[in-house]
Amino acid sequence: MTLAFSVVGKILKLRHHPTTITLNTLMKGLCLKGEIKKALHFHDKVLAQGFKLDEISYGILINGMCKIGETRAAIQLLRMIEGRSIKPNVIVYSIIIDSLCKDNLVNEACDLYSEMVVRRIFPDVVTYTSLMRGFCIIDQLNKAIGLLNDMVLKNINPDIYTYGILIDALFKEGKVKEARNVLAVIVKTCFKPDVIVCSALIDGYFLVNEVKNAKHVFYTMTQMGISPDVQCYSIMIHGLCKIKRVDDAMNLFKEMHHKNMAPDTVTYTSLIDGLCKSGRISYVWGLIDEMHDTGQSLDVITYNNLIDALCKNRHLDKAIELFNKMKNQGIRLNVYTSTILLDGLCKGGKLKIAQQVFRDLLTKGYCLNAHTYTVMIDGLCKEGSLDEALVLRSNMEDSGCMPDAVTFEIMIRAFFEEDENDKAEKLFREMIARGLL
Structure with a gap:
């Protein structure tokens, strides 16, 4: 970005005028780096200097704001540009609708969708897919299917991502037959199932305890020319750990390393949870060290699983040590963390220590x-x-x-x-x- 701005400085020095495309490129660069405040400051500066921006400029800024969870600020920016006679396009609306749905604010997303239609800004496959995912998140599958039917009536073709969301939602409601029917539609419409659809199928089959089918999809992906990604491996590892096949999960984890794939926090958390629940705590410490070495932080769920396992296996001193480590590192304890430790101490005959911990939590204002x-x-x-x-x-x-x-x-x-x-x-x-x- 430093070099990019120096090039713009050269343009100005030569008394050329940077175009809107140049300015948009710089704002996009800042947003890609997560420097949204700098992008907004740059926006204010170029406007003050008399340069003009377009709907693409504001699409870049709104997308950047939504990416960091500033959806409300993005909506305020949308209202501001409307007052400047810049007509937001379908992309801008879709970005905000998608962000609202991810925040579970589906009703607000629907209001924005209605506003689009009134203003004759016609929703596209991205708009519909975002809304469908929103309805699936809040367990309103019927409304998601209604949107799919609306798409078809308006001759908007669902894409592979749309179908993937639907397959995932159907499986979560235990509707295996319907999910398979959607898969048949994918094949019939000449879509090649991608890693997203395959991941949804694997996750779905584990949810309904059809482990053979989950493994079949995973191991035939390569034959279909689809490379399983980190998320796909994480789903498999999570599913195998849930059914107590921790050795199989460990083998997949080793396979990831063999393929030079970097496991993410979800992968580690799933495997640590499986190892903890099977009482194999000695393996866990190595994984935690590995996470630290690769710059991945343990979340509170991982710590909770580990404290629970330590308590159940009567390693109470280590459980207390880990609990204190969490507090010292500034990891935000939730109510489950405290309850797990107190329960373990009481059941392990350490009532006095439990009372001390309990009093300390009350004194420091922790939520109980x-x-x-x-x-x-x-x-x-x-x-x-x-x-x-x-x-x-x-x-x-x-x-x-x-x-x-x-x-x-x-x-x-x-x-x-x-x-x-x-x-x-x-x-x-x-x-x-x-x-x-």
């Missing part, structure tokens, strides 16, 4: 929910500290977490076991009064 409190109440009850459990239940309500049926059942059972029937019956009546029975 009813399940977290219930885990601690259960630990106290099992140790016979019933009065402390009652106090904690009271504190729980004071903090805005209402006890559920499980909380009451744990305490009622504990009081009955200690022959404190009056207290058990009082809790039982309270449970009925709250409509939890």
Whole structure:
């Protein structure tokens, strides 16, 4: 970009005028580098100098803003250019519709789609596909199919990506026959299934537990001239780990390295989860080191899986160490992280340590929910500290977490076991009064 701007400086020095294409190219370069603020500043600067920009210029900026999740700002820019008599095209609208759908704001995306139609800006296959994906994300498959029918009526041909989204959604609803019918349509319309469609099929077959079909698709991809990508391998590794075929997943992971394919965070997380759940924690540390070496960060889900496995295998000291490491590295703990550790400590006979961790979380203002409190109440009850459990239940309500049926059942059972029937019956009546029975 530095060299590109120096060339523009040369153009100006020679008293030539850069064209809109030149200016658009520079803005696109900045956006590709993720420097959206610099691109917007450049936009303001060239306008102030009297240069003119077109709908392509604003398409570049809006696309850049949507890519970094600034959809609201992109809509504001859309409204601004309308006031400057620049007519946004179908590409600009489609970019924002796609971004809204990815943010689960499908109703707003539909409003923008309606606005397009009113302004006689006709939606294309990209617009329809984005909306279809949006409806599939919010589990409104019928509306997605309705859009597909609308496309066909308007002589807009669905592309392979459109069909891939539909296949994925049908499988997620368990509609295997319908998904296969869509695949038949792909073949009939002379589309060659690509890696996206194959990935959707593999994922779908794992979802409905048709493992043989998933493996068949994966291993026949090469014969069809399709090279499985990182996402495809990740789907296979995730699916195999889910059905406890961790050795097969490990072999695929090694195959990726053999093909010089760099696994991503999803690949590592899936494999670490599978290894943790099968109790093979010794393999996990090597994968974590490998992630660090390749510059990939562990997300909170990976840490949660690892802490859970360490607790279940009674490696409580290592679980606490990892939990503290998360906090020290500034990784945002979620409520599941805390609950997993507290549950492991209580079940592992480390109630005192669990209480210390719990108090520390409360003091530092971490978000705890009813399940977290219930885990601690259960630990106290099992140790016979019933009065402390009652106090904690009271504190729980004071903090805005209402006890559920499980909380009451744990305490009622504990009081009955200690022959404190009056207290058990009082809790039982309270449970009925709250409509939890």
